[in-house]
Amino acid sequence: MVSVLFVLNDGPYGSERSYNALRHALAVSKQEGAEVRLFLTADATACAIAGQSPPVGYYSIERMLKGLVAKKASVGL
Numbered sequence: 806m807v808s809v810l811f812v813l814n815d816g817p818y819g820s821e822r823s824y825n826a827l828r829h830a831l832a833v834s835k836q837e838g839a840e841v842r843l844f845l846t847a848d849a850t851a852c853a854i855a856g857q858s859p860p861v862g863y864y865s866i867e868r869m870l871k872g873l874v875a876k877k878a879s880v881g882l
Contacts, residue, residue: 808840809833813849817866818859823852827869834876841878843870853880 811830815822827843834841845852857867874880 806838806840807833807836808842810842810844812844812846813852814847816848817852817854817857818863823849823866824864824869827852827866827873830873830878831869831876834873834878841873841876843873843878843880845880 809830811826813823813826817823830841830843833839852866852870855867857865859865859867870880
């Protein structure tokens with residue numbers, strides 16, 4: 806079993822860092838035997854706010870997080 810921790814620091818929009826971290830976390834979560842953990846700190850805690858309206862042309866960070874939680878990812882704030 807592999808356990809991977811992703812630490813997010815940037816807010817949900819305005820930078821692609823949180824998006825890229827979640828994209829990689831989703832890819833890892835598809836691997837058999839992989840455990841994904843997310844730690845949202847600083848501005849990244851805004852990624853966990855429900856009911857977001859992403860700017861035009863951006864992916865929904867909220868939907869990505871929900872997908873990870875559905876795959877049993879552990880999320881800490």
